Amino acid sequence: MNKEDFITELIKAVPKGDEDAFRQLYDITHKRVFNYLYRLVNEQQMAEDILMETFTEVWKSAKKFRNESAGFTWMIGIARNRAMNTLRSRKTRGQSIDDHMEYPPEQVQNCTEAETSFILEQALNCLPSIHREVLDLIFLQGMTYEDVSRITRVPLNTVKSRVFYAKEKLKNTFVSMGIAKDDLL
């Protein structure tokens, strides 16, 4: 049994009130869920609060899990819903979602090859949220396009086009950082 199947089995044990299974599930998955949330909201305390809400919801809703997707994909879907609700409520209180979703770009001059990773990191943080989220799910969470489609609730082809445009937008971000468009990608 691989790790993803094991996570799914643990989720199935939760509706029986199995606290040990739930604890194991938390131990195995909480860092990955937290990574996803932190990238979405860019704030440790808010990410932790949503992490708590997510696992509370997992405990409550595990009986509704229908095995239509991998267990971890289902959990990330719950985390995403919770995060979006929180960000929306912040937005209604005068804060923009983009205040959390975007990072300030740094002007980089005379970049060397050794700085490539750092510059890319900065540029990735500046991507629009819909593009960054898709790349986050693939490269931080190891999700396939089908998983990303389920989590973000957009068609498969939209996911693929967001991946393509994410790379194009990265190049545009380089320009705003003072780097020639084709220097890095």
Place this chain on the structure above:
Amino acid sequence: MTFSEAHFESMRELIPLYVKGLLPASRRADIENAAEKDARLKLEIEHWRKIHGAYEVIGERIPHPSPAAYPRIAAVIREQHGTGFFGRFAASRKIPLAFIAVQFLVIIALGIYIIQTRAEYRTLSVPQNIINGPVKIHIVFRENATEAEIRNLLLQVHARIISGPSRSGLYLIEIPSGEDADKRLGILQNAVIVEIAEKSY
């Protein structure tokens, strides 16, 4: 050598998954073979490897959640949902619904039982067979009444003596029940040899 645009696109869209190691072995081999033949694909792989490398740095820089997070989650779960039988009872929809269904069935069964048994209700009064039985009468004859007169009168109303006479001359007699009972009682009460004749209850 370069591929057609359609083939190139179908390969290119898989490269992020290839770089992340999410493709099965056969698809990986397809990408690698194609990249050897088309320089554009080779360049794409190089770009996505850089992006993947940046993500590894990003992943390392993300802080860890507080170790206090799980105890807080466990506390919320115990508070909101409970973890014992009653917690599961409160959290479950099926158990309360089953409970309501059982109560509903008991109420229906009781209703049917009451309807079926209503015809058999009894009061604490005398049973019907007793009501429909012979009418008992206390009767006192005049002192000067002869035995023959008494016997004739009793024969006239189809009465028979149950007990008596007592020291005070009281007899207990019975006459057949039915519509004629009151008429027979009237005959007894109006007879010249009768002092008193009243129903005995």
